[in-house]
Amino acid sequence: MNWTQVIGLFAGICTSSSLLPQLIKTIREKKAEEISKLMLFVLMTGVATWVVYGILKEDMPIILTNSFSLLLNITMLVLRFKYSRKGK
Amino acid sequence: MNWTQVIGLFAGICTSSSLLPQLIKTIREKKAEEISKLMLFVLMTGVATWVVYGILKEDMPIILTNSFSLLLNITMLVLRFKYSRKGK
Numbered sequence: 616m617n618w619t620q621v622i623g624l625f626a627g628i629c630t631s632s633s634l635l636p637q638l639i640k641t642i643r644e645k646k647a648e649e650i651s652k653l654m655l656f657v658l659m660t661g662v663a664t665w666v667v668y669g670i671l672k673e674d675m676p677i678i679l680t681n682s683f684s685l686l687l688n689i690t691m692l693v694l695r696f697k698y699s700r701k702g703k
Numbered sequence: 704m705n706w707t708q709v710i711g712l713f714a715g716i717c718t719s720s721s722l723l724p725q726l727i728k729t730i731r732e733k734k735a736e737e738i739s740k741l742m743l744f745v746l747m748t749g750v751a752t753w754v755v756y757g758i759l760k761e762d763m764p765i766i767l768t769n770s771f772s773l774l775l776n777i778t779m780l781v782l783r784f785k786y787s788r789k790g791k
Contacts, residue, residue, distance in 0.1 A: 619756065619759045619760060622752060622755060622756050622759065623753075623756045623760075625749075625752055626749050626750075626752035626753040626755075626756050627749070627753075628749070629745050629746065629748050629749025629750075629752060630746060630749035630750060630753065631749075632745060632749075633742050633745050633746035633749065636739050636741075636742045637742075651724050653724075654721050654724045654725075657717050657720060657721050658717065658718060658721035660717050661713075661714050661715070661716070661717025661718035661719075661720075661721065662714075662717075662718060664710060664713055664714035664717060665711075665714040665715075665718065667710060667714075668707065668710050668711045668714050668764070671707045671710065672707060672711075672762070674760070676756070
């Protein structure tokens with residue numbers, strides 16, 4: 616692993632982990648109505664496309680960190696639907 | 704511009720624009736207390752590091768879209784401080 620890859624991994628860990636506080640808050644409060652479904656879909660499309668881009672460019676930090684973001688996003692989307700249905 | 708770059712730009716536009724609804728909501732409601740400052744700092748560090756990574760790899764979609772994200776993030780951070788001070 617070279618320095619450029621370390622920088623990319625660091626960048627990706629920061630941007631991925633910025634999704635965590637929202638996820639933790641949602642799990643704790645069991646509420647997610649205020650989170651925009653459209654925003655989650657757009658973000659998920661973006662993150663999934665970054666994974667494709669990473670594969671095309673054979674770029675390890677992009678693939679790894681965006682796959683992690685995608686996982687967090689899918690979890691968030693599942694919770695969004697789960698808790699909004701409960702609330703009704 | 705080749706197809707890979709188009710895919711990268713599309714990915715970046717999606718992930719950047721996912722910051723917009725929060726920004727618009729904050730500008731409209733003039734409230735930003737509920738947004739975590741730590742989360743904004745982590746996200747900003749991540750996005751800024753992606754720009755550095757893009758420069759190192761000479762990767763145009765990464766540079767362009769993360770610069771835009773950085774701009775949105777800085778605006779958000781400024782509003783976060785502005786509105787939380789007003790609220791007190």
